[in-house]
Amino acid sequence: MRTESDFLGEVQIPKEALYGVHSYRAKENFPNTIPFHIEWYRAMGQVKLACYQTYQKFSKAAQERYSELEHLHFIPESTLNNLIKAASEIVNQNHFEHFIVPAIQGGAGTSINMNVNEIISNVALIKSGAKAGEYSQIDPFEHANIYQSTNDVVPTALKVAGIQLLEKLEQAINSSRFEIEKVESAHKNILRQGYTQMQAAVPSTYDKLFSTYNNALSRDWWRVSKCFERIKEVNLGGGAIGTGLSIPRYFIMHVVTELQHLTGLPITRSENMSDTTANLDSFVEVHAILKAHAVNLEKMTNDLRLLSSDLFAHPEIKIPQRQVGSSIMPGKINPVIPEYIISIAHKVYANDLMISNLCGQGCLDLNAYIPVIGHSLLESIKLLISANKSLTEFLIKNLSISKNTDLIDQTYFNPSVTTALSPYIGYHHAAELAQEMKTKACSIFEANKSLKLINNSLLNKIMKAESLIKQGYSLKDLSQS
Numbered sequence: 001m002r003t004e005s006d007f008l009g010e011v012q013i014p015k016e017a018l019y020g021v022h023s024y025r026a027k028e029n030f031p032n033t034i035p036f037h038i039e040w041y042r043a044m045g046q047v048k049l050a051c052y053q054t055y056q057k058f059s060k061a062a063q064e065r066y067s068e069l070e071h072l073h074f075i076p077e078s079t080l081n082n083l084i085k086a087a088s089e090i091v092n093q094n095h096f097e098h099f100i101v102p103a104i105q106g107g108a109g110t111s112i113n114m115n116v117n118e119i120i121s122n123v124a125l126i127k128s129g130a131k132a133g134e135y136s137q138i139d140p141f142e143h144a145n146i147y148q149s150t151n152d153v154v155p156t157a158l159k160v161a162g163i164q165l166l167e168k169l170e171q172a173i174n175s176s177r178f179e180i181e182k183v184e185s186a187h188k189n190i191l192r193q194g195y196t197q198m199q200a201a202v203p204s205t206y207d208k209l210f211s212t213y214n215n216a217l218s219r220d221w222w223r224v225s226k227c228f229e230r231i232k233e234v235n236l237g238g239g240a241i242g243t244g245l246s247i248p249r250y251f252i253m254h255v256v257t258e259l260q261h262l263t264g265l266p267i268t269r270s271e272n273m274s275d276t277t278a279n280l281d282s283f284v285e286v287h288a289i290l291k292a293h294a295v296n297l298e299k300m301t302n303d304l305r306l307l308s309s310d311l312f313a314h315p316e317i318k319i320p321q322r323q324v325g326s327s328i329m330p331g332k333i334n335p336v337i338p339e340y341i342i343s344i345a346h347k348v349y350a351n352d353l354m355i356s357n358l359c360g361q362g363c364l365d366l367n368a369y370i371p372v373i374g375h376s377l378l379e380s381i382k383l384l385i386s387a388n389k390s391l392t393e394f395l396i397k398n399l400s401i402s403k404n405t406d407l408i409d410q411t412y413f414n415p416s417v418t419t420a421l422s423p424y425i426g427y428h429h430a431a432e433l434a435q436e437m438k439t440k441a442c443s444i445f446e447a448n449k450s451l452k453l454i455n456n457s458l459l460n461k462i463m464k465a466e467s468l469i470k471q472g473y474s475l476k477d478l479s480q481s
Contacts, residue, residue, distance in 0.1 A: 002133045020118035026111035027100045034103040035377045036112070041099055043161035044116045047153050047236065047324050048144070051251075052084045055146055058250045075146065079124065081139055086123035090400035095119050103375040104355040108368040109154035117144035147247045147255075149239045151277055151366055156234040156259070156267075157375040162286070163228055163265050172223050172388035173293070177217040179396040183280025184210035191465055192316065193414070201416045203468045208403055216296040218229035225290045230282045232266055234259075238273030241365040261411065280359040280367050283377055290380045291352045297387055298345035299337035304395065308335065310418060320398040337395045344387045351376040360367075408465050412443040420462050422456060423473055429453045 001012045005023035011021050059074045066072070075083075083279050089095060098119050101111040113157060117140035122132040124144075138144070187206035194204040202351050237252035244252050256269040270276040307317040325334030355376050358369040367373070404410075411417050415434035422430045436447035448459055461467065 002131075004133055010185070011131065016132065016416070018095055018119045018122040018135065019100050020122070020135075021469060022114035023082045023111065023118055025101050026107070026115065027102070027107060030102050030105040030111070032102045032104050034375070036099060036101060036103045037161065037352075037375060038093055038096055039161040039165060039378060040112075040157060040278055040374060041096055041116070042091055042093050043111070043157035044153070045087050045092075046160055046262055047157045047259060048116065048120060049084060049087040049091060050236075050255055050262050051078060051146065051148055052087055052250055053262075054255040056084070057254065058248060062073065062146045062248075063249070066080045078125055078128065079098075079143060082127045083120060083143060084126035084209075085127060086120040088426070089123060090116065090119065095123065103273070106368070107369050107371075108150060108152045108366060109370050109374075112154050113145070113148075113150040114140060117141070120144045133473075135481055147237075151240055152235045152238045152242075155277070155370055155374075156236040157158075157281075158370070159234055159267065160177070160259070160263055162231055162263060162374075162377060162381065162385045163267070164263075165222060165378060165385070166227050166286075169353070169381050169385050169388070170221060172218055172385045173221045173224060174389045174390045176274070176396070177214055177221060179392045180210055180214050183312075183396060184214055184400060187401055189466075189469065190401065190403055191318075191411075191469065192404075193407060193411070194416075199463055200414050202419050203407075203411050203417070203465075205469050210471075213300045216300070219291040220289075220296055223292065227286045227289055230286050231281075232268055233269050233270040233276055235273040235276040237269065238277055242270075242274030242277035244273070274365070278365050278374060280360060280362060280370070280440060284353055284356050284359050287352050287355045287377055287380060287478075290377075290384060291348055293384060294348040294387075296347040297384070297391065298342050300340045301391065301395070305338035306398070314404075316402050316404050318365050318400045318402070319395055323395055326414065335389050340390055341387045341395075344383045347383060348380045351380045412445060412463065413437065413441075413466070417468070418465070420468060421459075423439065423478060424462070425454050 002015050004013050005011050006021050007026075011024050013020060020474060027055070055075070056077075059080070062072065063419050085459070096189055097316050099115050101115045105111050121135060121138045121140045123139045125132055126133055127139065143481065162469050177186075184207045187210065191207065192204055194201040209255045227444060234256060237244060237247060237255045252269075268360045304317060305318055308315050321333045322375045323334075324332070324338050325336070326332035341413060348446065355373050358373050361367065361369055404463070414436045416432040418434040418437070419435065432451060433444060435446050435451060436442070437444060438449055440447070440450075444463065445456075445459065446458070448454055
């Protein structure tokens with residue numbers, strides 16, 4: 001063990017641990033086991049690396065131009081190089097086992113920042129030939145946190161991680177959309193019974209049904225692609241509350257550009273870093289878009305679950321069988337993929353409510369709840385990526401639709417089919433036919449034979465499958481009647 005201390009006292013840290021006293025206290029104070037997102041950890045490394053590389057350029061320029069300012073002290077080049085190497089290892093997701101701060105925490109992200117600072121300091125110390133914990137040589141505050149604040153580093157890293165994951169979600173939605181488009185194209189003009197309010201309605205087709213899913217996902221893809229614009233502005237260099245106090249202007253002007261080059265992301269420095277520090281409404285907006293996507297996924301998979309269920313005597317849609325469904329009923333198969341996606345959708349809804357509420361809890365110049373806001377945002381993105389993967393690979397790819405040759409005959413017994421006659425005989429006469437069909441449980445042809453409301457040859461023409469599913473009618477159709 002080694003002894004570390006802060007102004008609260010001393011603690012014992014495992015000798016080989018890369019974390020230190022500040023991480024230890026956070027772990028003790030926040031006794032939950034919800035893990036921090038490794039993507040956010042990696043992004044913290046990218047932000048730190050941008051800070052060190054910017055500092056390196058600033059240090060060289062300052063020493064060349066202002067050599068007469070003898071009181072200026074800069075981090076030695078060897079120490080700085082070791083800090084850069086240590087941050088690069090975090091970018092590669094190394095040492096994550098030493099990140100011991102849980103996802104749910106207090107302190108506005110200070111524990112996140114200090115855990116990373118301690119890992120970087122101790123890795124740099126070891127690279128310099130010293131031992132972990134010998135902070136007199138490389139300090140988590142003086143060196144690892146140079147020209148930084150928790151309040152600009154942590155939210156900037158969250159936006160970096162968020163954009164990187166959103167790019168993956170965008171790709172996942174496109175994969176789902178393309179697979180659904182294949183189903184749509186393969187089932188052109190295949191008749192299906194339409195339903196409204198879980199009651200039989202007018203006829204439709206399977207390509208129409210899947211076109212609704214395709215269009216919904218197209219909107220989702222477009223909206224997610226615009227999320228980058230909502231969170232591309234960062235407050236890195238703004239310090240504690242966005243004013244840049246105690247930070248060189250050179251650093252403020254160049255650090256975001258450095259991060260942009262490192263990540264390849266279209267991030268920019270906010271024109272009002274105080275606003276970006278204090279207000280987190282951009283996360284509310286982005287998560288609302290995620291919620292809209294979750295709604296579309298739930299609607300789609302709920303439809304497929306229903307249409308493939310045993311509630312239909314002969315379901316035309318069959319979803320892939322993925323696993324045994326019961327520990328007591330032999331041979332039972334459950335719709336686990338739709339259930340998984342619906343469960344994810346409701347977790348996203350819950351996250352949306354929490355993000356909205358906690359973003360509103362920001363107080364004056366800072367929001368103290370950035371850790372749980374960020375955790376929930378990244379969780380929702382990752383869950384939706386997995387939902388799209390399951391949708392594409394385990395539901396849509398092997399979905400089968402059987403052509404029901406009897407459906408057109410069944411349609412003739414559905415009173416809703418009288419809707420097709422409204423342009424010819426009016427709503428009220430069509431309603432008479434529908435009532436006759438209901439009362440006598442007969443077909444539209446038999447009902448019309450009794451009521452004689454429309455010419456039989458015209459009725460036969462209107463009741464053809466191609467007439468029932470075509471887009472609307474023209475005045476020419478009426479003139480030929």
